[in-house]
Amino acid sequence: xxxxxxxxxxxxxxxxxxxxxxxxxxxxxxxxxxxxxxxxxxxxxxxxxxxxxxxxxxxxxxxxxxxxxxxxxxxxxxxxxxxxxxxxxxxxxxxxxxxxxxxxxxxxxxxxxxxxxxxxxxxxxxxxxxxxxxxxxxxxxxxxxxxxxxxxxxxxxxxxxxxxxxxxxxxxxxxxxxxxxxxxxxxxxxxxxxxxxxxxxxxxxxxxxxxxxxxxxxxxxxxxxxxxxxxxxxxxxxxxxxxxxxxxxxxxxxxxxxxxxxxxxxxxxxxxxxxxxxxxxxxxxxxxxxxxxxxxxxxxxxxxxxxxxxxxxxxxxxxxxxxxxxxxxxxxxxxxxxxxxxxxxxxxxxxxxxxxxxxxxxxxxxxxxxxxxxxxxxxxxxxxxxx
Amino acid sequence: xxxxxxxxxxxxxxxxxxxxxxxxxxxxxxxxxxxxxxxxxxxxxxxxxxxxxxxxxxxxxxxxxxxxxxxxxxxxxxxxxxxxxxxxxxxxxxxxxxxxxxxxxxxxxxxxxxxxxxxxxxxxxxxxxxxxxxxxxxxxxxxxxxxxxxxxxxxxxxxxxxxxxxxxxxxxxxxxxxxxxxxxxxxxxxxxxxxxxxxxxxxxxxxxxxxxxxxxxxxxxxxxxxxxxxxxxxxxxxxxxxxxxxxxxxxxxxxxxxxxxxxxxxxxxxxxxxxxxxxxxxxxxxxxxxxxxxxxxxxxxxxxxxxxxxxx
Numbered sequence: 001x002x003x004x005x006x007x008x009x010x011x012x013x014x015x016x017x018x019x020x021x022x023x024x025x026x027x028x029x030x031x032x033x034x035x036x037x038x039x040x041x042x043x044x045x046x047x048x049x050x051x052x053x054x055x056x057x058x059x060x061x062x063x064x065x066x067x068x069x070x071x072x073x074x075x076x077x078x079x080x081x082x083x084x085x086x087x088x089x090x091x092x093x094x095x096x097x098x099x100x101x102x103x104x105x106x107x108x109x110x111x112x113x114x115x116x117x118x119x120x121x122x123x124x125x126x127x128x129x130x131x132x133x134x135x136x137x138x139x140x141x142x143x144x145x146x147x148x149x150x151x152x153x154x155x156x157x158x159x160x161x162x163x164x165x166x167x168x169x170x171x172x173x174x175x176x177x178x179x180x181x182x183x184x185x186x187x188x189x190x191x192x193x194x195x196x197x198x199x200x201x202x203x204x205x206x207x208x209x210x211x212x213x214x215x216x217x218x219x220x221x222x223x224x225x226x227x228x229x230x231x232x233x234x235x236x237x238x239x240x241x242x243x244x245x246x247x248x249x250x251x252x253x254x255x256x257x258x259x260x261x262x263x264x265x266x267x268x269x270x271x272x273x274x275x276x277x278x279x280x281x282x283x284x285x286x287x288x289x290x291x292x293x294x295x296x297x298x299x300x301x302x303x304x305x306x307x308x309x310x311x312x313x314x315x316x317x318x319x320x321x322x323x324x325x326x327x328x329x330x331x332x333x334x335x336x337x338x339x340x341x342x343x344x345x346x347x348x349x350x351x352x353x354x355x356x357x358x359x360x361x362x363x364x365x366x367x368x369x370x371x372x373x374x375x376x377x378x379x380x381x382x383x384x385x386x387x
Numbered sequence: 388x389x390x391x392x393x394x395x396x397x398x399x400x401x402x403x404x405x406x407x408x409x410x411x412x413x414x415x416x417x418x419x420x421x422x423x424x425x426x427x428x429x430x431x432x433x434x435x436x437x438x439x440x441x442x443x444x445x446x447x448x449x450x451x452x453x454x455x456x457x458x459x460x461x462x463x464x465x466x467x468x469x470x471x472x473x474x475x476x477x478x479x480x481x482x483x484x485x486x487x488x489x490x491x492x493x494x495x496x497x498x499x500x501x502x503x504x505x506x507x508x509x510x511x512x513x514x515x516x517x518x519x520x521x522x523x524x525x526x527x528x529x530x531x532x533x534x535x536x537x538x539x540x541x542x543x544x545x546x547x548x549x550x551x552x553x554x555x556x557x558x559x560x561x562x563x564x565x566x567x568x569x570x571x572x573x574x575x576x577x578x579x580x581x582x583x584x585x586x587x588x589x590x591x592x593x594x595x596x597x598x599x600x601x602x603x604x605x606x607x608x609x610x611x612x613x614x615x616x617x618x619x620x621x622x623x624x625x626x627x628x629x630x631x632x633x634x635x636x637x638x639x640x641x642x643x644x645x646x647x648x649x650x651x652x653x654x655x656x657x658x659x660x661x662x663x664x665x666x667x668x669x670x671x672x673x674x675x676x677x678x679x680x681x682x683x684x685x686x687x688x689x690x691x692x693x694x695x696x697x698x699x
Contacts, residue, residue, distance in 0.1 A: 023473040026466065052473035054465065057505030061462035064502070067455050068430065068466025073480075074473055094455050200451040200467055201474065203426035203484060210454035211441035221443075 004180045009143040009172035010035030012179055013079070013105045013165070016147035018043045019187035022103075023074035023194070026054035026065035030084040031117045032169040033107040037079060059084035063091040063102075070100035071209045073199025075151070078102060081169060082109035085123040089130075095162050096131025096225060098209060099197075101154035102162040104132075105147065108270065108321075109169040110356045118357020119169040121270065124298075125322040125330045131225040133163035133232055134299040136269040140177035143167040145249060146296075148182070151191045152239045158231040160197065166298075168271040168321075170357065182247065190246060229300040236297055253302035255294045256309045258284060262291030264372055265310065265346075267335055268319040269295045272353070272360055276319070279365040290369050295331065306338035313346040315372040319365075321354045328380050347375070353383040360384075388583060396421045397449070399429075404440040404447035409612025411602040411619060412436045412518045414576045416489060419516050419598070422586035426450070427485045428471075430464035432494030433457035435525040436518060458498040461506035461515060464488040468511045485590050486513035491602075492533035493523045496559050507566045507595040514589040514596045520604040521556070528607040532557045535627075536685070537678040538666045540607070550675035551666070555685055563597045564633045570596040572632035572641075577620035581630055581642040588634065601628040609665020618663050624652075625660040626690040631697065638696040648699040654690075657683040 007015070014036050017025065025044075027037045044053040052069075056062035059080050070076045080088060085106060095102055110120040124134055135150060137143040146165045154163040167173055182190070198207045213221055236253060244250035257277050259265060266276045273294035280292045293309055295302070310316060316339070320329030328336070332350035339345040351368055354360045364383055371377040399420040406413050412435065420427060428451045431437040437454045440447040455463045464486050474480035490499055495517040503515060522540050523529040530543040536555045539545035543552040564571050570592040574582040582600065589596035601622045605612040622628035623643045630642040639645075646652035661667040661679055670679040 023477070024466065024469045026469065050473065050477050052469040052476075054469050054509065056462065056465075057501060057508070061459060061465075061502050061505055064455055064459035064462035065466035065469060068453060068463040068468075069470040069473075070466075071453055072428075072467040072470035072474075074470035076470075090456055091459070098455070200428050200453055201471055201480060201484060203428070203451060203482075206449060206451045208441050208446035208448050208452045211443040211446060212438045213443040217443050 002180050002183050004178050006176050006178050007140065008035060008174050008176050009140045009167045010107065010174070011039050012140045012144040012181070013147050013167070014039035014043070015181055016144050016187070017077050018049055019182070019184050020148070020151055020191050021049045022051055022077040024052045024054065024066070024069035024076045025078060026056050026062045026069065027078045027080070028056045028059045028062045028084060030059070030081050032109060032173040033079045033081040033084070033105065035173065036105055036107070059087040060091060063088040063095060066102045067091060067095045067098060067100050070102050071098060071199070072201045073196035075194035076100070076102045077104070079105035079107065081107040082111055082123045085127060086111055089126065092127050092130035092132055094210070097221060099160040100162055101160050103147070103150050103154055104162065104164050106164045106166045107169045107173045108166050116356040117169070119171050119321070120355045120357070121321040124164060124166050127164065128299055128330055131161060132299065133161050134166060135163065135297055136166045136295065137172065138271055138273045138294065140172060140175070141179040141249070143172055144179060144181060145243065145247070145251065148187055148191060149239050149243050153232060153236050155194065156235045157195070159228050159235050161225070161228050161232060166270065171271040186246065190243070233300050233302060251296060252305070253297040254305040254309065255296060257292040257294070259291035259293065259309055261289060263289040263314045264369060265291050265293050265313050265316045266319060266365065266369065267293040267295060267316060267331065269298060269331060270321065272319060272321065275360060275362060276365060279362050279369065282362070283366065283369055288369065288373065301334045303338045306335060307341050310339050310346055311342050315347040315375070317349055317351050317368050317372050319351050319353055323352045323355065347372070349377050350380040351383045352381065358384060388580065393421050396424065399427065399448070399450045400440065401447045401449050403445065405442065406435065406439040407606060407612065409605040409615045410435070411520070411576050411604070411615050415516070415518055415582065415600050415602060418576065418579050418582045419487065419586040422583045423485055423590045425483055425485050427487050428453070428467055430454070430460045430467065430486070430488040432460035432490030432499060434491040434494055436489055436491065438525060457494055459502045460488040460490045460494060460499060461503040464513045465506045465509065465511045468513055487590065488513060488515045490515070490517055491524070492517060492519045492521060493531045496532040496557060504566065507563065507568050507597070510594050512594055514586065514598065517559070517599045518602040519599055520602040520607060522607050524604050524607045533559065536682055537670050537675070539669060540666070545669040545675070550669060550678045558689070560597070560599045568597055569594045570632070570634050572598045573628060573630055574598055574600045575619045575623050575628060575630060576600065576602070577616045578623070578630065578642045585632060588632070607666065610663060614663070621655070621660050621663055624655045625657050626654055626686050627657060627660050629690060629693055631693060638693070640693070640697045640699060648694055648697070657686050
């Protein structure tokens with residue numbers, strides 16, 4: 001049996017990588033991701049992994065190195081955050097279209113300016129249309145579990161897309177929590193050996209990677225991402241089911257909590273999902289019919305799963321730890337789109353919260369429930385901001 | 388090495404690409420890739436050479452080839468080389484493979500300089516070849532950090548007040564040498580023997596190697612497409628583009644540049660170089676002729692420095 005230990009989220013990710021032993025890791029340090037690359041460097045320095053570890057001179061180069069390695073036929077991991085992810089932006093699209101199944105931990109941190117090192121989801125939201133899969137964890141255990149599952153989902157032959165394993169900066173990356181890693185052998189067996197597809201290093205059958213596609217071909221190549229994303233939904237479900245059998249920790253693309261007889265729901269991603277459940281329990285004790293929804297898989301977006309949870313509800317608050325100045329935030333938009341498939345959809349409002357690491361307190365979430373129960377509140381609300 | 392042998396080497400960049408007639412880039416690339424019979428993987432920065440050799444669903448490449456973006460061919464080839472090292476170390480791959488990256492001067496002098504510097508500092512085992520045609524030709528002849536002073540481009544045009552580019556080009560080869568790189572060189576496609584020998588050294592060097600190759604562009608330099616090789620030769624004979632190499636800390640002139648330094652060959656005036664190309668035509672007469680003198684003075688200064696470095 002595996003033993004529970006206490007580590008922070010970054011270390012848990014490094015431990016998962018160590019068990020998986022990727023052929024190449026290339027990264028550039030950025031707070032709050034640094035503990036991952038520091039811990040992994042220790043494993044490399046002590047000869048505990050076979051990984052070729054490349055200290056890139058920038059995040060742009062880090063991801064470029066990863067793309068080169070993945071195209072060459074290697075299993076590849078990296079990690080970044082915030083401005084680092086923004087600096088990779090060009091290469092996000094290239095890596096997705098090139099179908100390089102890179103696994104990248106994103107220690108969610110806001111974007112400058114003003115410069116701020118604390119948590120929100122602005123970095124990952126900026127990448128939502130790139131063709132990367134995105135999976136969010138709520139705590140250290142999930143950061144670890146998502147990482148093991150991420151390799152399986154990304155590398156599946158029906159998917160072959162890069163994936164971001166997102167964990168809230170500082171809240172998960174730096175918080176010490178009890179968690180249960182798998183035994184090394186179990187983790188290795190679950191992830192399995194890497195299967196390259198048309199590797200560059202196969203010099204006997206040369207492949208051209210990254211040609212120019214003119215208007216006659218570009219659209220079809222991009223459309224393949226749509227197919228791969230659709231496949232990823234089923235693959236993620238299967239991988240989570242298999243992981244549940246192995247560990248007893250049963251995950252889903254979207255997870256409802258006390259939703260069955262609920263009339264009011266609150267949707268969240270990342271660490272706040274736990275706070276929402278805490279508040280739901282408090283309000284349930286007061287007899288209020290409330291429930292929580294946690295979105296684990298953000299890309300592809302599990303629309304059908306959301307529809308099943310939203311159907312018949314009176315009102316829904318969607319918590320976004322990111323903003324889209326001028327309109328609603330990304331998670332809200334996706335939930336509204338899902339709800340549009342329901343005949344008489346619930347009233348859905350958007351609550352932007354926690355930007356730049358601003359704490360979110362249970363009382364604030366209670367009052368959000370109060371607002372939606374009473375039918376108050378704007379379409380898009382900015383929780384806790386001094387206007 | 389003789390021409391007869393070279394005619395029997397494998398064609399790694401094949402016919403059917405869509406580069407302009409008279410473009411020096413495929414001439415240079417074929418010479419570089421003739422320099423080894425070992426398997427190679429090629430990385431390419433965005434640019435004329437990339438877009439013209441791989442128009443999907445076609446490819447002119449008979450070796451594994453990768454392009455990811457403009458500024459990162461050195462990082463991309465670093466990744467390929469890292470994968471090779473890892474898989475070899477783990478016994479998952481057999482045989483020796485060499486790594487070559489190509490980029491234009493925009494990709495090398497400007498937007499990709501950080502990526503190149505990083506890859507050299509990390510010591511990856513690869514040869515980087517810069518096709519220096521002294522401007523952003525793929526986007527339509529815009530000024531780069533490699534553009535010669537006085538050259539007219541679409542973003543530093545020669546007007547009635549301003550005589551084309553106002554600055555001298557940066558000396559990238561010396562910037563690269565300042566990394567204490569094991570091997571670096573300047574070459575020209577007209578001297579195929581010199582270029583192939585340098586490429587062989589670069590490919591066989593353990594660690595990073597860099598070759599900066601002058602690459603005339605008939606469209607951008609405004610010369611007839613039949614004059615590419617003649618003009619690349621003139622670049623060397625005027626000392627605008629000296630041939631030299633830097634190996635294990637030693638600077639050495641080669642080819643015509645060595646003969647000029649030894650006094651067995653004439654150093655031709657820069658005016659011959661300027662008058663061979665339409666991009667300099669405003670310097671040959673009228674109010675901007677003093678710029679031509681400044682270019683000559685700068686070429687003489689840089690040549691003098693190179694003679695000292697080469698202990699000539």
